[in-house]
Amino acid sequence: MKRLLIFFIVLLFMGGPKVFSNDSVAIKDSLLKVLDTLPADSSRLKVLYSLARLEPMSPSCIHYLDKLLEEAVRQNNKEYQCNAMYRHVVYYFNHQDEENTELWMDKLSKVALEHKCYDLYFQGKRAEITMHLLNRKIEYGITEADEMYKFAYKLNNALGMSSAKLCLMTAYLMTARYKEGMKAATEAYRLLPVSAPLDVRKDVLQEITLSCFSIDNKKVLKYLYEFKTVLDELLRQNHKLRNYKGSYLLLESLFAEYYLNVNDLEKARYHLKEMDRYFSPATYVTSRGLYYNAYAHYYRMIKEYDKSLAYSDSAIMLLSEVSDDGGLNYRIRKAGVLAEAGRLDEAIPLYQSLLAKKDSFYRNLSTTQMDEIYQMRDIDDLLLEKEQNKELVHLILIALIAIALLVLIPSTIRIFRVRKRLKREEEEIREMSRIAEEANEVKSRFLANMSYNIRIPLNNVLGFSRLMTANPDDVDAARWKKYSEIVQSNSDELIQLVNDVLDLSRLEAGKMKWQVQEYDIVPLCSDTISMARMKCGDKIQVDFQTDIESQPFQVDIARFSQVILSTLIYADPCEDKRTVTFFLHRDTQKELFRFRVVNSPLADPALQTQKVEVRHGINRLTITYFGGKYTVEPNAPEGPTITFTYPYSGKK
Template identity: 25%
Template sequence: MNIFATYAVNDNTNTTQHETKNFMRNLLKYLIFHILCFGCLSPLSAGEGSPAEANHDARLNEVVDAFHSSMGFDYLTKEEGEAIKIDSILNYLESTKQYRTYFELERILIKSYLFRGEIRLAIVWSEQMYSKASVLSHALGTALALNAIGEVYSYTGRNKEAGAAHVQALEMFDQMHGEEIHVRMLLVELIEYNLRIRNFHQAAHFMTRLNRFPTDKLSGQEQAVRHVFNAYCQLFNGSVKIARQHLDAVEPLKEELVPGISQHLLIANAMYWERTGEYEKSLATYDAFFDADNAEINSSLYKEVLQNRADLLVKMGRKEEAYEQYGEVFSYIKSSFEKNYPKEIDQLTTRFQADQLTYQNERDRLFSYRLYLGGIVVCTLTLLLFLYLSWRKIFRLKESKRSQEVMIQKAERAIQKKNMFLSNMSHEVRTPLNAIVGFSAVLASDDDSFDEDSRKEFCEIIKVNSFQLLKLINDILDFSDFESDNITFNVRPYDAVKLCKEATETVSASRKLEVELRFDTELPELMIETDDARLRQVLINILVNATKFTKEGSIVLKLELSDRNTAFFSVTDTGCGIPLEKQGVIFERFEKLNDFAQGTGLGLSICQLIVTHMRGRIWVDSNYTQGARFCFTHPLKYKPKTEGAVS
């Protein structure tokens, strides 16, 4: 299990004490490996059920557990495979029907072939493993075989087939119980595979799933692998700070890592330094990878690191060294894979020659590229400017059209309101004038058929209609002043309790009431800053409206404090009430609850304008259903328009 391979990541800061520690640990691994080999060989000649056989099974399980704890990064070297006599062990496991261990060991063997670059042997063994698992209907064996086949596809560049095999294997593992270690190992392979094909979304998906496993259930090497691959994902995502945190988390676990994991740790660190722009540190880390005794244990990874180092040299501007490095990549692939993949070698040779030609022509094309790029930039900016100016013109046309439509609508509404106003005025002015003119003519005549009481009644009618006509003219003038912002307010402190009493007395004296009109309050006095004439106008308008629509019951004006800074007025009647659909528009100009009742429809609009000017609010209480209730608030302290907004 690559136990006697030297575990040393050459670093300029290593001390003699650290090297001694590594030597003692590797020596111990070497002795354990030979004990394992001896223990694996001796049971083959022992009798069935012998203690040696039980000891052999236990040691095989240790081999599998070592592979699991390293997340598949610890594997058999060629020398180890020959020393163990792997064929004999597999025959023994098959004869004793220990199929779980049999398929686990075949899985380790195929992984080892792939790491060592013996791709054809890996293909043969993976096909054999899949066939045997299918014949035996062994679920775990089939899943492990699919996992191995996916790796073979990945190593041979058949990425589509590799992804399908890996996903199918993961689905099978998910259907089993107690196979979490295989799920974790496969998730690591899926992350590495998706990063290789630049499918970062899928890599992040599988990384998220791997991160869900509790840390206390993971070995130290498993934790290290998870941190390293988290760092990979974060680096490809551009989150270098988070990647650094994951890499730092591996440092305490560094001493117990197998070479395969240590290699990935070095690569992740090199990528980190490259992403942060510290190319020299990145190059030094890649050099540390190549200086290690175990640098070539994973041929595929070794080839990728050669390529990465060459790309880094290009970024650093050391192009001559880069192309020497590309030559090393080419030579390594040719020497390692020529027998297995002559077509792949031809393709890589063509690419290498193309790279050389690119390098030779680069200086000649550089000036042309700059001119070409400059032309594209100028054309793009010109096009963007044209699009922007066109958009502005279209936007302005749309805005102009919308403004015209709004103005047309306002004009139409103004015409409608003007017509409504003229219609209302012609009716409202004619009615009291007719009464005044008619009864004045009767009084001025010499007709003696009318007694004194009748003449007094005629005078009263003339008086009432005169007041009605005067109120109509005053409402029109007030509304006109508000519309032209020509209204003035004489604000001073005034007792609201006294003002409410005066308003109720005025209404009671000026109208023949058939219902009770009263004023209720628990306040002996309430000083507020207001225009007493305007506030009295609001109260009288609301009270008069209530008398028009209340034929029985009562009308109650109430004054209280809604808070320490605000007075609350309400007028409650037991009349016919206001329908819900009318409550939202009752304060609009010329709006009347009853078109046949006297009035211009301006009274409540004027009330709203006055209350709003005083920084209050007026509304109809929709929860009151026994009639109508008008409510409005008034601040105790008046705030001019520049000091506060309308509430």
């Protein structure tokens, strides 16, 4: 269930729409009567806040929020001022009004930071960042989320750090970086403060279970049970089942899907019955859609295809509008049911149409990310131009100073020294300009080469898609499956290539965000070798040799592991078997690790591609940033070899 309803997950967390009932009308009338009798104190503010929360999607919400803000300013109550501004942010976020979301977030920032209402500030900031992500400003959103995490870390605000990780989770899931998204989601829950209310834990767990489920993560069962525990405790404390029916329906739907995926029909039936207990036409649309989807999956497994198709149609109708890909995966699943039911005349045209749409979706995603790369390059060029203008001003100032010195100091020696210094600085500026121009030329050549490498998988996707759609009657099932696999693999390769280019661009611009923490080098290497075995099976045998028993050091675990892993495995698919010798030594005199990878596929001249060059670039810039050196020896006597160093003393 990839790319699942990212927008509506966040909408629920930020205080999305609630079901309006007759009880709400009665409560509203009662509150309005009470409001007229209250004095101008905090009790009046509390009633206005409750009125605004009754109908969070209605224009009346803004009416009462404006009154709340006006009254809070009159009473000089900063807490309710921040609450009113935050609720404005939420309202405009839920209505997808980016301009007003940013406007009210600016107002909230000034008051909340001045009066240390940090929790409201970070929740509002999360809404603003998520709005950028929903508008496909992915790289900007990631940068903002990283800055938000740093600020929250500086303030030691656990809720702020957790909210930042949830923003990163959303960004990674939207760009198909599922492992990074899962890691961010897990960290978001771990970072929640012990004092976090149960309803906050419920919302975060709800997002994590959906994100785990979207990538078939094996940890989903653990989080589902934890989600259930929190819901049960909320129910015990509040005794209002209807307030949590939607969440229970979502929970039971995910339980049912999990057990259907592991082919445990007995447990799946139990949770399907539990779903029926909580289902209601008034339940939130996402929960209802997943309810129908679970039943469609169940009837498909027991081969009752007519029922499966009926439930599939209901799920598609509800989930298409709230999925960022228009419900393509649910429609493809329906085509699979048609094929299994023997209705190939319906299944094949549907497959053709959906695969074309899916190809268009991923092509647009890739185009958007490439546009961001070019925009980032343009920003770098503007910054360079700004620096050059500063240097020009500096030169003018130096010239003026030189003139003053010529007038005021008659000493020819002094004049000579000034001129000599000016000449030296001028030569340095010329050298800096030359280096900058060379860097721009290298970047332009690099982008030209990358466009060629991007065209290859893109042409494969387009070519095989046309083969599948041009003469569908001539394509048998086996060839159809083969073509689909080629389209999928090339799409994955294209996305990975774009992500690598983004990482390389951030490293070159000095804008990479690092997550540095203390870790031991030996288990880190062992874990990375295990990852290499998982990826390559028996094609790569790693002989790890070290004289170190233990040595903690400061490192970004994920990125440093990726550097080591890339030197051990093939960059592109390869069936050749290879033994790689991995040496790790400790230089106590210089306080650094020395890594040597002999017979590395990444250094093999026969396997060099543009992708390998990009990987070398990422590795070299990563190692250099932390004060090490990275060297490739393709013609070493013992075989293609990569050596690099990394300081463990904490000094860059």
